[in-house]
Amino acid sequence: MKKISFLLLGIILLIMFAYVWEDIRGTSLSQDVLRLHVIANSDNPSDQQLKLMVKDQVVAQMREVLVDAPNADQARQIAIREIPAIKRSAEETIAAHGYDYTVDVEVGQYAFPTKSYGNLVFPAGDYQAVRVIIGEGQGKNWWCVLFPPLCMVSSSDQGLSLDSPQQAEITLKCLKFLPKGLQITFMGKQHEG
Template sequence: MKSVQVNIKKIIASAMVATITLGSILGFSIYKKNSNPSIEEVSKKIIRFHVIANSDDENDQAVKLKVRDNVLKYISPKLKDSKSIGESREILKKEDKEILDIAQNTLKENGYNYKLQSTLSNEYFPVKTYGNITLPQGKYEAYRIIIGNGEGQNWWCVMFPPLCFVDVEQGKVAYQETEKEMKEVLDDKEYDMVNNLKNNPTSDKIIDNTQQNDIVIKSKAVETIKEIIKK
C-alpha cells in the first residue's frame, strides 16, 4: 500500500514539474517575442551596397564615386520597385556582369585600368551611418564592387529596401523617404533600433545574440517538487 502511495506521489510530482516547465518555456518564448530585436533579425531583411576604392588617394576616391554614380544610374530602375529581398538578390545576380562592365568602362574613361571584382555575400561590417539610419556592427548581406586593391574607404548605402536611389546626387537621404522605405521591411521595433533620430541611443536597443550566455531557467517550485520525488 505504501509503495502505491509513493508511486502516485511521484506521478503527481512529475506532472507538476512538466506543467511548470512548460509554463516557463512558454513564458520565456513570449518574453523573447516581445523583447528588442537582434542584429540578425534586422540584417536578414537588408542588402547593403558598397563600392570600395583602390586606396585613400584623392584620385582613387574620386573615381570610386564616378563608378558609384554610373552603377546606380543603371541599376536604380531595376531595383527601385523590388518587393522583396529575394527579388532584389536575383536582380543583382542577373545584372552582375553588366554592372561590372559599366564599372570597368568608367575606370577606363577616367584613365584607370584597375582590376574589378564584385561579390554578393554575407560580410562583417563595423557601425555605419547613412542619413538617419545607423546599422550596428555585425554580418550583413552586401553587394560589393571592389576596385583594384580594395584598400581605400568605401561608399555605402542600402540597396534593399532601395535607399540608394534617394537624393544620390546630393549625397543626402530624405528622412521621410528613408522612414517609408525602411518601414516597408522592418517592424516598428526594428526601425527604432536603426533610427538614429530617436532620443534613446541606438546601442541601448541592440541585442547581439553572439555575446549572450546560455539561459538556464530555474524555478523554486520545480526544485521543491524534485525534493519530494527523491523522498
C-alpha cells in the first residue's frame, strides 16, 4: 500500500511540476526576447508586398543597432531610442514605392498567439515587441524575433523558416537529485538518478 501511495504522490508531483514548468518556460521566454510585429494597411496584395519591404528595411536597420545588445532589456532600450529612425525609414520605404500611408511605431508589451519558427515554439503570451503599423493597420501581420536575432536568419511572409534547426537540450538540476537507480521519462528523454 505504501508503494502505491508513493507512486501516486510521485505522479501528482510530476504533473504539478509539468504545469509549473510550462508556465515558467513561457514567462522566461517572453522576458528574454524582443519581437518585431509589422502590420499591413490591408490584405490587398500590394499592401502585403509593401509590408514585406518595410519589414526588410526595419530588420536591416535593427540588425545594425542591436548587434552588441547583451540582453533583451538592453535591446528594448535601444529599440525605444530608435523609434524616430524606424518611423523615418519605414515612411521613406513607403514613399519610395508610391504610397503615402502613415506609420506608427511603438515599443511595448503585446499579446501574441502561439507562433513557431520551424522547431522553435513561442507560446502564447505577452511579449515585448517593436510594432510597426502601416496606414490603417487592418492587414495581415508579419512577426519575427529581433533579439536574439532570429529575424536575421531568413524570412518569408509566414515568418522565419530555419534551414537547419538547432536541437536544444533542457537539463533540470532537480533530476540530479533522483535516488540512484531510479529512472523517469521526461519530455521524451530517459533520466536516471
